[in-house]
Amino acid sequence: MDPVTTDPVTTNPVPYSLEVSGLAFAYPDGHQALFGVDFALERGERVALLGPNGAGKTTLVLHLNGILTAGTGSVRVAGLPVDRAHMAEVRQRVGIVFQDPDDQLFMPTVREDVAFGPANAGLRGAELDARVTRALERVGMAGHADRPPHHLSFGQRRRVAVATVLAMEPEILVLDEPSSNLDPASRRELAEILTSLDVTVLMVTHDLPYALELCPRSLILSGGTVVADGPTPELLADGTLLRAHRLELPFGFSPRRAGPPAL
Amino acid sequence: MHVPDGFLDAPTSLATGVTAAGAVALSLRGARRELSASPVTGATAGAAGPGAERTAPLAGLAAAFIFAVQMLNFPVAAGTSGHLLGGALAAILVGPFTGVLCVSVVLLLQAIMFADGGLTALGTNITCMAVVTVVVAHLVFRTLLRVLPAGRSTVTASAFVAALVSVPASALFFTLLYAVGGTTDVPIGRVAAAMGGVHVLIGIGEGVITALTVGAVVAVRPDLVHGARGLARPLKLKVNGELVDAPARQAAPAAAPRSSRAVWLTGLAASLVLAGFVSFYASASPDGLEKVAADHGIDKAAEEHAVADGPLADYGVGGVDDERLSAGLAGVIGVGVTAAVGTGVLLVVRRRGTTARSAADGAAVREAAAGRPEA
Amino acid sequence: MGSGHVHRLHLPGHSPVHRLPAHTKLVAVLAFVLVVVSTPREAVWAYPGYALLLAGVARTARVPAGFALRRMAVEVPFVAFALLLPFVAQGARTEVLGVQLSVSGLWGAWNILAKGTLGVGASVLLAATTELRDLLLGLQRLRMPPLLVQIASFMLRYGDVIADELARMRIARESRGFRARGPRAWAVLARTAGALFIRTYERGERVHLAMVSRGYTGTMPVTAGSSATRAQWSAALALPAAALAVCLPAWTL
Numbered sequence: 001m002d003p004v005t006t007d008p009v010t011t012n013p014v015p016y017s018l019e020v021s022g023l024a025f026a027y028p029d030g031h032q033a034l035f036g037v038d039f040a041l042e043r044g045e046r047v048a049l050l051g052p053n054g055a056g057k058t059t060l061v062l063h064l065n066g067i068l069t070a071g072t073g074s075v076r077v078a079g080l081p082v083d084r085a086h087m088a089e090v091r092q093r094v095g096i097v098f099q100d101p102d103d104q105l106f107m108p109t110v111r112e113d114v115a116f117g118p119a120n121a122g123l124r125g126a127e128l129d130a131r132v133t134r135a136l137e138r139v140g141m142a143g144h145a146d147r148p149p150h151h152l153s154f155g156q157r158r159r160v161a162v163a164t165v166l167a168m169e170p171e172i173l174v175l176d177e178p179s180s181n182l183d184p185a186s187r188r189e190l191a192e193i194l195t196s197l198d199v200t201v202l203m204v205t206h207d208l209p210y211a212l213e214l215c216p217r218s219l220i221l222s223g224g225t226v227v228a229d230g231p232t233p234e235l236l237a238d239g240t241l242l243r244a245h246r247l248e249l250p251f252g253f254s255p256r257r258a259g260p261p262a263l
Numbered sequence: 264m265h266v267p268d269g270f271l272d273a274p275t276s277l278a279t280g281v282t283a284a285g286a287v288a289l290s291l292r293g294a295r296r297e298l299s300a301s302p303v304t305g306a307t308a309g310a311a312g313p314g315a316e317r318t319a320p321l322a323g324l325a326a327a328f329i330f331a332v333q334m335l336n337f338p339v340a341a342g343t344s345g346h347l348l349g350g351a352l353a354a355i356l357v358g359p360f361t362g363v364l365c366v367s368v369v370l371l372l373q374a375i376m377f378a379d380g381g382l383t384a385l386g387t388n389i390t391c392m393a394v395v396t397v398v399v400a401h402l403v404f405r406t407l408l409r410v411l412p413a414g415r416s417t418v419t420a421s422a423f424v425a426a427l428v429s430v431p432a433s434a435l436f437f438t439l440l441y442a443v444g445g446t447t448d449v450p451i452g453r454v455a456a457a458m459g460g461v462h463v464l465i466g467i468g469e470g471v472i473t474a475l476t477v478g479a480v481v482a483v484r485p486d487l488v489h490g491a492r493g494l495a496r497p498l499k500l501k502v503n504g505e506l507v508d509a510p511a512r513q514a515a516p517a518a519a520p521r522s523s524r525a526v527w528l529t530g531l532a533a534s535l536v537l538a539g540f541v542s543f544y545a546s547a548s549p550d551g552l553e554k555v556a557a558d559h560g561i562d563k564a565a566e567e568h569a570v571a572d573g574p575l576a577d578y579g580v581g582g583v584d585d586e587r588l589s590a591g592l593a594g595v596i597g598v599g600v601t602a603a604v605g606t607g608v609l610l611v612v613r614r615r616g617t618t619a620r621s622a623a624d625g626a627a628v629r630e631a632a633a634g635r636p637e638a
Numbered sequence: 639m640g641s642g643h644v645h646r647l648h649l650p651g652h653s654p655v656h657r658l659p660a661h662t663k664l665v666a667v668l669a670f671v672l673v674v675v676s677t678p679r680e681a682v683w684a685y686p687g688y689a690l691l692l693a694g695v696a697r698t699a700r701v702p703a704g705f706a707l708r709r710m711a712v713e714v715p716f717v718a719f720a721l722l723l724p725f726v727a728q729g730a731r732t733e734v735l736g737v738q739l740s741v742s743g744l745w746g747a748w749n750i751l752a753k754g755t756l757g758v759g760a761s762v763l764l765a766a767t768t769e770l771r772d773l774l775l776g777l778q779r780l781r782m783p784p785l786l787v788q789i790a791s792f793m794l795r796y797g798d799v800i801a802d803e804l805a806r807m808r809i810a811r812e813s814r815g816f817r818a819r820g821p822r823a824w825a826v827l828a829r830t831a832g833a834l835f836i837r838t839y840e841r842g843e844r845v846h847l848a849m850v851s852r853g854y855t856g857t858m859p860v861t862a863g864s865s866a867t868r869a870q871w872s873a874a875l876a877l878p879a880a881a882l883a884v885c886l887p888a889w890t891l
Binding site: 266267270317322323331335337368369379382454472 | 675726773825841842855
Binding site for chain 1: 795847848849859
């Protein structure tokens, strides 16, 4: 099949979790990162956004909750346009886990950090505590609630970063390079956590085996546009496509042998 | 070098404390404006009140940077080394208000973390090292940017001069405080000359390092240097092969009208002539005349900038009485600094006037800019 | 590797002094230092009295004398300055061991040494018995603007992270054979500082993005601070009160 299928449907009775159309953006220093990006995610999908370094992945992520606003084009979250009028609502619905947990964990203790988002949304008292505990339990970090984040291991910090976002009960979870700098055990633990969640997941990565393990569908972003959209095993089996966009499977890894991803 | 408790008498400490509190309060408000114009996310900053939500993380990280950069040792000679004080660097990189906040927070934490600098002297330390250094550096830097042709080398050269001037200015301001509220009767003129001389040397090091650092940042990310934001280029977007104009992302920093450059040049030249004349006259006359001349010249300068009062005149006389050299040095630096502060105050007041702020603000700015205790 | 540096002064413990709320201790230390600073320097006998008071607090807090004294080394530059004063000050002269010294200079040196040392001692005790974070919350309770407290908190949170970055950059420089010798190395070091600024500022922007992504609009969610009971206030203020008791006769005599 032709892997280049960029054809987002524009009318749908159930709104997409995420719908991006015609998105272009340049930084103030003149560097243009996005050149017209189109794609849409159904509710509950787990999708990998693959691409080489400098493809514009992180720039795209920053558009999803309105931190950057489009030069041209639009982003809609659960049918809501990402604009100034809907910013609070959008930021509550889109949870972004950034690449460096040190950037995300800025409060003195884990508990305060996880409470930060829901408290900004107006939660207080017992309700807030319950929300924090639940989020920490989902990532297996409930026992570390009162420790300062910088005393945790890197893998633990990444899990707490996921919890800080889960505590906001988002509609869609966006992870920027979730497997980077993780040792194999932490990597597996994070995969187990992610597969146990029932939210839409957009995972931005160049870790192809991780994408195959977690995401049935993948998009390839290269040169600031989506150049491929399809089932992950098929995309990863297309050697020409991968090579053309500087994506490489680890030595000895075969997407066919690895089998279909767990759904 | 942080001032400990008991160095200055209680009224002076109290006055500098009030000054520092006022300057920090003013900077808290000003920093929001400075940090709201983000190069990248400027378009969304308005979502929650401009700058309010950027101040804490960015000023906090900038403070951590100043704190860290003070640990970077620069070898001087034969095993000795110095480190950056950072006031001028902060003023140029993040702007004067944020700069005052950063250095103040560093001083506060040094006082409560390491007992470095007395608690009752915190106001003095903030006034000398945060307010005077940052404000003087900022004013010198902005003045030079306006006067000189635009470009990267101008930014670097201005950074050098700004940092160079800021260090002896701070030292002389401290000497002034010591003249007013010192606990020991020392010959102020001689102290001023010694402090000024030593700190000019330190200032040269500070200037070189600051200029090199600012140059390194300007070469890579000119948009991050608060003092050089005008160097950014206009934007073009390419969408599916077509070029489209990008929507305006941030209001360009208010550029000075071309005609005002002449005013600035004249002002600077006048200040320099005044400084040269006063110090020359003062140091060339061996008899009692010099006292009158210095009194007259310095009073005139003070009057011009609406900061006339006793201590400055006393300090000038003390310097003149003791040594000709000290008078020359103190005169040049003193008048230069006064002129820079004065013109800066004029600028601030004028800007305030157009934004219809209260007169009280203007007075507070004047106090903070002149860096002197409130009477 | 920077972590030792931020917490250098704090000495964890559970003494009555440790348990006092931070803001009461801040007020107590500030009041104590104010009393000390306003004591006339001629009342020489008052100063050992203050020192004894501090020693009593240190004993209650179980802060070892050696610990406190080592931490007081920060005032060394000013000791040097104070020792110069008798030689440069004006006025009447006196002869000590054959050297001409200024009387007012001697008084000045004594004044700075005594008051500065007591001030540093009090601050060291405060820092040794109070967590930094509690100190900041204490300052907030004492009406320091919340924004300033936030800035200071961010500086504390990221001070180590940035110091580590600086250390890694130094290792990277030295691994490639760079040795900082003399001013010729300044350009390289300044580029390090410039790179550090860019990294720091960009991290600041990322932190800010992470914050707004979770709905931050400029104010931190309120964290419950502990308030002080009357007994705690009186315990904390016992120090400046005792100092005042020493000070009053010094003024009247």
